[in-house]
Amino acid sequence: MDENQVETDPEARPKRKAKKGPQRPVPTTYMQNRELSWLAFNQRVLDQSVDPSVPLLERLKFLAIWRSNLEEFFMVRVGSLLDLALAKTDVYDSKTGMTPNEQLDAVYARVRDLTPQASKDFHAVRARLANAGIRQLYPDELSAEQAEQVKAYLDANVLPLISPQIINATHPFPHLENGALYIAVRLDDEAELEKTKKASKAERKAARAKAAENVIMGIIPMPKNTQRIIPIKSSDGAFTFILLEHALELVVEGLFGMYPVKHANVIQVTRNADLDAYEEADENDEDFRTHMKRIIKKRARLAPVRLESEYPLSDMTQRVLAKRLKLKRNQIYSIGMPLDMGYAFALPSLVPADVREDLVDEPASPQWPASVVRNRSIINQVQQKDILLSYPYETMDAFVHLLQEASVDPDVISIKITLYRLASQSRLADALITAAENGKDVTALFELRARFDENNNIEWSHRFEQAGCTIIYGFHDFKVHSKICSITRRTPEGLQFITQLGTGNYNEKTAKLYTDFSLITADPVFGRDAALFFRSMQLESVSKDYQKLSVAPIMIKQRLCDLLDEQIALARAGRPACAYLKTNSVTDRDIIEKIAEASRAGVEVTMLVRGISCLVPGIPGETENVRVVSVVGRLLEHSRIYVFGEGEERKVFLSSADLMTRNLDKRVEIMWPVEDPQARKSVVTYFQTMLSDTAKLRELLPDGTYTRLGHFLGTAEDGMPKRPFDAQDRLIRDAYVAAEHTLPSAAYDFAQRQKLSTQIEAMAEEAMDDMVTRDELDAVAPVAHEDARAADEDAGTAAAPDHPGIPACSAKAGAGATAEAAAASDPTDAPIHSAASVQEAPAQPEDPAHAHPADPDRGLSEPVPDEPVAATHVEIVPVPTGSGAHERKRGGILGFFSRLFRK
Numbered sequence: 001m002d003e004n005q006v007e008t009d010p011e012a013r014p015k016r017k018a019k020k021g022p023q024r025p026v027p028t029t030y031m032q033n034r035e036l037s038w039l040a041f042n043q044r045v046l047d048q049s050v051d052p053s054v055p056l057l058e059r060l061k062f063l064a065i066w067r068s069n070l071e072e073f074f075m076v077r078v079g080s081l082l083d084l085a086l087a088k089t090d091v092y093d094s095k096t097g098m099t100p101n102e103q104l105d106a107v108y109a110r111v112r113d114l115t116p117q118a119s120k121d122f123h124a125v126r127a128r129l130a131n132a133g134i135r136q137l138y139p140d141e142l143s144a145e146q147a148e149q150v151k152a153y154l155d156a157n158v159l160p161l162i163s164p165q166i167i168n169a170t171h172p173f174p175h176l177e178n179g180a181l182y183i184a185v186r187l188d189d190e191a192e193l194e195k196t197k198k199a200s201k202a203e204r205k206a207a208r209a210k211a212a213e214n215v216i217m218g219i220i221p222m223p224k225n226t227q228r229i230i231p232i233k234s235s236d237g238a239f240t241f242i243l244l245e246h247a248l249e250l251v252v253e254g255l256f257g258m259y260p261v262k263h264a265n266v267i268q269v270t271r272n273a274d275l276d277a278y279e280e281a282d283e284n285d286e287d288f289r290t291h292m293k294r295i296i297k298k299r300a301r302l303a304p305v306r307l308e309s310e311y312p313l314s315d316m317t318q319r320v321l322a323k324r325l326k327l328k329r330n331q332i333y334s335i336g337m338p339l340d341m342g343y344a345f346a347l348p349s350l351v352p353a354d355v356r357e358d359l360v361d362e363p364a365s366p367q368w369p370a371s372v373v374r375n376r377s378i379i380n381q382v383q384q385k386d387i388l389l390s391y392p393y394e395t396m397d398a399f400v401h402l403l404q405e406a407s408v409d410p411d412v413i414s415i416k417i418t419l420y421r422l423a424s425q426s427r428l429a430d431a432l433i434t435a436a437e438n439g440k441d442v443t444a445l446f447e448l449r450a451r452f453d454e455n456n457n458i459e460w461s462h463r464f465e466q467a468g469c470t471i472i473y474g475f476h477d478f479k480v481h482s483k484i485c486s487i488t489r490r491t492p493e494g495l496q497f498i499t500q501l502g503t504g505n506y507n508e509k510t511a512k513l514y515t516d517f518s519l520i521t522a523d524p525v526f527g528r529d530a531a532l533f534f535r536s537m538q539l540e541s542v543s544k545d546y547q548k549l550s551v552a553p554i555m556i557k558q559r560l561c562d563l564l565d566e567q568i569a570l571a572r573a574g575r576p577a578c579a580y581l582k583t584n585s586v587t588d589r590d591i592i593e594k595i596a597e598a599s600r601a602g603v604e605v606t607m608l609v610r611g612i613s614c615l616v617p618g619i620p621g622e623t624e625n626v627r628v629v630s631v632v633g634r635l636l637e638h639s640r641i642y643v644f645g646e647g648e649e650r651k652v653f654l655s656s657a658d659l660m661t662r663n664l665d666k667r668v669e670i671m672w673p674v675e676d677p678q679a680r681k682s683v684v685t686y687f688q689t690m691l692s693d694t695a696k697l698r699e700l701l702p703d704g705t706y707t708r709l710g711h712f713l714g715t716a717e718d719g720m721p722k723r724p725f726d727a728q729d730r731l732i733r734d735a736y737v738a739a740e741h742t743l744p745s746a747a748y749d750f751a752q753r754q755k756l757s758t759q760i761e762a763m764a765e766e767a768m769d770d771m772v773t774r775d776e777l778d779a780v781a782p783v784a785h786e787d788a789r790a791a792d793e794d795a796g797t798a799a800a801p802d803h804p805g806i807p808a809c810s811a812k813a814g815a816g817a818t819a820e821a822a823a824a825s826d827p828t829d830a831p832i833h834s835a836a837s838v839q840e841a842p843a844q845p846e847d848p849a850h851a852h853p854a855d856p857d858r859g860l861s862e863p864v865p866d867e868p869v870a871a872t873h874v875e876i877v878p879v880p881t882g883s884g885a886h887e888r889k890r891g892g893i894l895g896f897f898s899r900l901f902r903k
Contacts, residue, residue, distance in 0.1 A: 267310075486499055
């Protein structure tokens with residue numbers, strides 16, 4: 001990157017005392033703005049709320065995710081841009097040359113365009129839920145009887161907790177907490193302002209300013225720790241409810257006594273959360289935790305960056321709030337839907353089971369990995385072969401059991417681990433604490449600056465310290481984002497290392513929702529690299545002396561560029577050359593330029609990028625050999641996979657780092673080669689499966705837009721869309737099948753080696769009981785694997801194609817003499833293909849919803865029901881069976897597995 005170009009990142013701030021600002025960089029045709037690309041990603045999340053294949057209650061959750069994502073975006077990214085806009089030196093986006101103010105204007109405009117679409121989508125989902133037996137009501141939709149019922153509930157349970165506040169010239173404006181809900185009430189009379197209508201423009205402006213000074217408003221903070229979903233009795237048996245903030249609108253007039261209420265509105269303030277963790281740091285602080293606690297408190301009172309209201313604010317109310325909060329009009333939004341959609345995650349558990357069944361995803365739980373023999377020593381197993389876990393298809397329990405075993409193994413002398421985001425309740429953390437209490441040397445590197453998880457990490461660090469663990473906090477200048485664990489054992493043959501390397505956090509909760517890989521190996525080279533890593537962390541130093549690991553901020557970017565250079569050399573020699581890159585986001589200019597160079601040389605680059613892509617593919621002469629696709633679905637794609645070349649020369653890497661400047665230059669990250677043949681095959685097969693998706697996969701086009709949902713379905717001979725292939729659903733099914741194929745084994749007698757805690761003994765007994773239960777269930781209701789496959793074939797189910805799509809790595813004309821790649825005997829070495837020409841699946845039955853798309857630009861095919869919503873049943877468009885999609889009924893192999901899991 002040119003030294004005069006500044007990456008607009010929260011951690012890349014300009015020096016305020018610079019004598020001369022940089023020149024505006026010339027925009028590059030194959031790069032786009034990071035913030036606008038992120039908004040495009042969040043729009044893909046929003047599109048899931050109207051995808052007919054997504055159950056209705058899950059669609060409501062996607063609306064909640066869209067809202068939550070956008071809130072954090074304003075807190076962090078918009079907050080950062082507002083800070084950069086105040087810089088004394090000029091700051092430019094390194095990809096587009098835009099100033100912070102230009103980026104802010106573009107962001108505000110794009111969000112304002114998306115907001116009406118989100119409101120429309122919410123009310124469409126609400127209408128369909130009402131027809132399905134779940135009715136969310138607003139105050140003006142309540143019958144007189146229902147209104148009295150709600151008022152009685154509020155009087156008994158809520159009103160005693162309400163603390164309304166008057167705001168005028170003599171009553172100070174209260175601090176509005178970030179993300180909290182308030183009801184803003186207009187109380188004064190606008191009669192005086194009406195008299196000025198015939199006055200001059202200047203006189204009217206002065207009158208409005210004076211009125212804004214004297215206006216009387218009321219603020220009602222939403223009570224905390226109060227039930228937000230208020231059930232209402234319904235004559236037709238539908239589950240009916242109203243949200244607390246809407247219910248309070250029924251009684252707002254009685255809360256302000258003598259003041260007449262003009263109107264009420266729900267509001268929410270978003271505050272800047274982009275705060276430097278080392279700002280105002282005190283070098284004499286005995287504990288970094290003390291400083292972080294001060295930072296967290298300070299962040300709670302940072303400047304507002306956005307004001308939202310559920311309904312449009314009156315001009316006078318908007319003026320008052322804008323002045324008090326020091327916001328411009330383009331920072332104020334009317335949303336047209338509940339401001340806090342978090343209730344979407346609690347709602348399914350409140351709905352009767354018979355109503356809920358077809359409105360949520362088919363139950364699926366992480367399975368015990370087929371590569372690990374249950375109830376046997378995992379330490380012994382990893383000494384025999386590497387273990388690769390694929391979350392959330394496979395459970396993190398295998399790694400947790402490894403730590404539990406290590407915590408009581410007399411040969412284990414130390415356990416070292418990096419902790420970025422822990423679950424609030426964590427068996428993994430408990431195992432580490434147990435190890436320390438048992439005399440093991442446990443070192444835990446806590447990253448207290450993990451944004452929005454600071455308090456949780458501070459609390460856990462206290463508990464670890466009290467248990468006798470050694471606590472370190474990493475680097476002053478770099479966040480430690482690596483996921484690495486090192487277990488050291490003393491054996492008669494010498495020291496033995498067991499190393500775990502991961503693409504995702506040690507968090508049991510997110511491991512059920514995020515896709516990640518976790519490699520466990522006894523390779524002594526990895527073990528020595530891990531020992532060097534932790535030694536460097538304790539000394540707060542960086543090193544290049546690793547044999548297999550690449551560690552950012554000084555190694556990963558260069559290693560990736562070198563790997564791309566190898567493919568460039570092959571392409572220029574006329575040989576097949578390609579790269580496959582899976583990452584959450586790509587923003588780093590150096591990497592983007594290297595990918596463009598590879599494309600110009602004839603290297604075929606396929607990128608699976610869930611979120612931001614500042615790289616624009618398909619630009620003639622620049623990125624015409626680059627393809628960028630994205631999958632947003634039931635699970636959050638989180639793993640980072642970097643594959644280079646084909647055949648026997650293919651190199652496969654996993655990493656904790658995205659292709660972002662912050663990850664490659666400003667964090668401590670790791671990347672490592674996958675060398676075990678079976679593990680390599682698993683990673684490549686995973687990539688192949690994701691690229692074969694025709695249900696959720698969307699492609700980034702040269703104009704910066706994405707193809708619509710279902711773009712890759714194609715059309716069958718009868719003119720109907722082909723059956724979609726959902727890669728995530730296929731991987732869920734495969735994990736169930738693999739787990740069922742795994743033969744149960746006799747319980748491993750840990751007591752023969754050591755004295756185990758009763759906790760682990762109980763777990764072994766429980767696991768054996770589970771195996772016995774499975775055998776009994778099989779005897780009562782056998783489901784043969786062959787029968788299951790036959791049923792799938794009868795339903796038109798096709799397995800994930802081994803080689804779907806066009807050849808992805810071929811010699812380019814004009815790049816030199818053409819040479820054919822050697823045929824690979826291992827499927828791992830075969831070309832990775834894409835959904836561009838996926839194997840044809842049988843055409844699905846005729847479905848009017850698919851025959852007449854309602855919104856071809858979004859790829860949506862479900863007509864919106866007319867409102868008002870009648871309390872009658874409406875048919876829910878089912879997820880098509882086969883090709884990896886869940887069957888909506890509780891039959892088949894998934895139904896058997898889900899029932900088995902519930903038992």
